[in-house]
Amino acid sequence: MSTTDPIFAPIPGATHHEVAGVVIDISPAGEGRVKRVIYPAGFRWSTHMKAISGTDLCMHAHVGFLVRGTIHMQYADGCVVEFTAPQPVVIDAGHDGWVVGNEPAVLIEFDFLGDTVRRFGLPKTHTHE
Ligand SMILES: [Zn+2]
Incomplete structure (x- = not known):
């Protein structure tokens, strides 16, 4: 991680x-929140967060903008998607995900706490319908 960035x-x-x-780092935004999320190199949701979450996959949706790094998402049906900064990010609920490469990933994320999926009109889990 660059200390001057x-x-x-x-x-x-x-x-x-x-x-x-x-x-x-979380800041309030009306009924929602703006977050800066720094995922370290080597982070993988299923390795580092699954036990804390208590679900098989991450059941949060993520909407925001990736400003540093590369992240790889894998859905239950085998679909994969990769994002590399600078790139908008929309990730459906129901995924594993990890940081690609040796640099941390930084995601600026917008959410509505437990109501994010509904407020953004996203599917409850990853789907092609
Ligand atoms: Zn799919």
Whole structure:
């Protein structure tokens, strides 16, 4: 991680969390939230977060903009999708995911806490319908 890259700098006023090596800074936005999420190199959801989550796959949807790094998503039906910064990100619920390469991935993410899927009109889980 580059220490001079301002995308990694502290965010005044944000609520700071670290979970399984993932660094999350959360700021309120009406009924939703804006988050900067830093996934370290080597992070894999099924390895580092699954036990904490208690589900087989990550059941959150992710909407935002990837500003650093590359992430790889894998859905239950075998579909894979990869995002490389700079790139908008829309990830359906029901995925495993990991960081590709030796650099952390930084995702600027927007959510509505437990109501993200409905508010964005996304499928409850990954689907082709
Ligand atoms: Zn699919």
